[in-house]
Amino acid sequence: MRSTAIPQTDLVPSAICLGSSNFGNGIAPADAFQLLDAYVACGGNFIDTAAVYANWLPGEKNSSEKTIGRWLAANGQRDAIVLASKGAHPELATMQIPRMSPAEIVDDLETSLRNLQTDRIDLYWLHRDDPARPVAEIIDTLHGQVVAGKIRYFACSNWRAERIAAAQAYAAARGITGFVANQMRWSLAQIDPAATGDPTTVAMDEETYTYHRRSGLAAIPYSSQANGYFQKMADGRAVAPNQQKLYGAQENGRRLARVKELAQATGYSVSQIVLAYLTSQPFVTIPIVGCRSVAQVEDSMQAGDVELTGEQVDWLVRGDEWKR
Numbered sequence: 617m618r619s620t621a622i623p624q625t626d627l628v629p630s631a632i633c634l635g636s637s638n639f640g641n642g643i644a645p646a647d648a649f650q651l652l653d654a655y656v657a658c659g660g661n662f663i664d665t666a667a668v669y670a671n672w673l674p675g676e677k678n679s680s681e682k683t684i685g686r687w688l689a690a691n692g693q694r695d696a697i698v699l700a701s702k703g704a705h706p707e708l709a710t711m712q713i714p715r716m717s718p719a720e721i722v723d724d725l726e727t728s729l730r731n732l733q734t735d736r737i738d739l740y741w742l743h744r745d746d747p748a749r750p751v752a753e754i755i756d757t758l759h760g761q762v763v764a765g766k767i768r769y770f771a772c773s774n775w776r777a778e779r780i781a782a783a784q785a786y787a788a789a790r791g792i793t794g795f796v797a798n799q800m801r802w803s804l805a806q807i808d809p810a811a812t813g814d815p816t817t818v819a820m821d822e823e824t825y826t827y828h829r830r831s832g833l834a835a836i837p838y839s840s841q842a843n844g845y846f847q848k849m850a851d852g853r854a855v856a857p858n859q860q861k862l863y864g865a866q867e868n869g870r871r872l873a874r875v876k877e878l879a880q881a882t883g884y885s886v887s888q889i890v891l892a893y894l895t896s897q898p899f900v901t902i903p904i905v906g907c908r909s910v911a912q913v914e915d916s917m918q919a920g921d922v923e924l925t926g927e928q929v930d931w932l933v934r935g936d937e938w939k940r
């Protein structure tokens with residue numbers, strides 16, 4: 617498995633990051649341990665969690681972080697893992713009310729450190745933005761946690777390009793490191809934004825893509841496999857109604873045909889081509905995968921070594937000629 621250095625940091629995670637959104641509740645702790653073990657056995661070292669994960673399911677609160685904390689404590693691998701977690705997520709019952717005050721950010725971080733049984737988080741994400749809050753206050757709060765040794769680097773998730781640019785400009789003017797990555801919804805699939813069911817999430821758009829190209833900021837996208845949509849379509853399997861709404865654009869049918877053609881030409885699986893579309897971007901892009909079985913982990917991890925040319929990447933989206 618290739619490693620990919622995150623610019624502006626000394627973090628060198630594997631090319632594929634393991635997500636954990638239902639660990640502990642939707643995915644039983646013993647099964648989550650198996651997924652984590654399989655991921656590490658495949659050469660993975662980059663784990664993504666959040667304080668809020670699995671709180672939407674019945675069971676233990678903060679169960680994703682707690683499950684990962686127990687796994688880290690049981691196997692003594694903390695120093696070998698690039699550990700990423702997120703805070704400042706709204707309460708689930710009041711998603712329209714941001715939780716981005718300095719006190720909320722710091723409280724969430726302290727909770728995450730306890731849940732994860734660690735003294736520092738390598739990459740700490742703001743799970744959402746509050747555009748009404750000045751970027752200076754947010755960056756100063758996070759920088760304070762870096763100085764205190766609680767986090768090594770910080771980053772943003774579900775932020776719009778102009779807010780990221782403003783935050784980075786403030787950090788640069790202060791002479792400190794700002795966001796080292798951006799986590800957005802992004803995959804090869806076109807989506808219907810209205811069907812995400814959560815207006816506080818942000819998907820990759822043209823402005824954000826241009827920002828990444830220009831600045832070199834790392835992208836660490838979620839729902840990177842379009843929730844398995846292309847693989848399911850290729851296998852003739854049923855797609856859940858909510859996923860059909862999200863990914864059902866006619867354009868995705870054309871992209872599926874190109875994915876299948878490229879898979880056949882290269883010998884890779886459909887899901888590996890879908891992930892390689894991201895890992896082969898012109899700026900550092902490390903997809904986060906959500907896997908329910910060890911077989912899915914093993915399949916997705918093989919994409920970490922697949923490299924597509926720029927022409928192939930463009931062709932997957934636009935259908936331009938790549939076989940010159």
Ligand SMILES: NC(=O)c1ccc[n+]([C@@H]2O[C@H](COP(=O)([O-])OP(=O)(O)OC[C@H]3O[C@@H](n4cnc5c(N)ncnc54)[C@H](OP(=O)(O)O)[C@@H]3O)[C@@H](O)[C@H]2O)c1
Pocket residue numbers: 634635636637638664665743773774799817837838839840841842843844845847848887904905906907908911912913915916
């Ligand atoms: N920052 C945020 O706001 C945010 C939001 C969402 C997620 N995340 C993070 O991103 C992670 C991944 O998100 P996600 O679960 O939406 O991503 P995803 O990887 O696009 O979707 C996961 C689903 O894809 C299918 N799948 C996985 N591996 C496969 C393979 N090798 N072949 C075929 N199908 C495969 C499975 O579907 P089936 O179960 O149907 O088989 C699985 O449940 C989360 O765990 C979390 O850490 C962050």
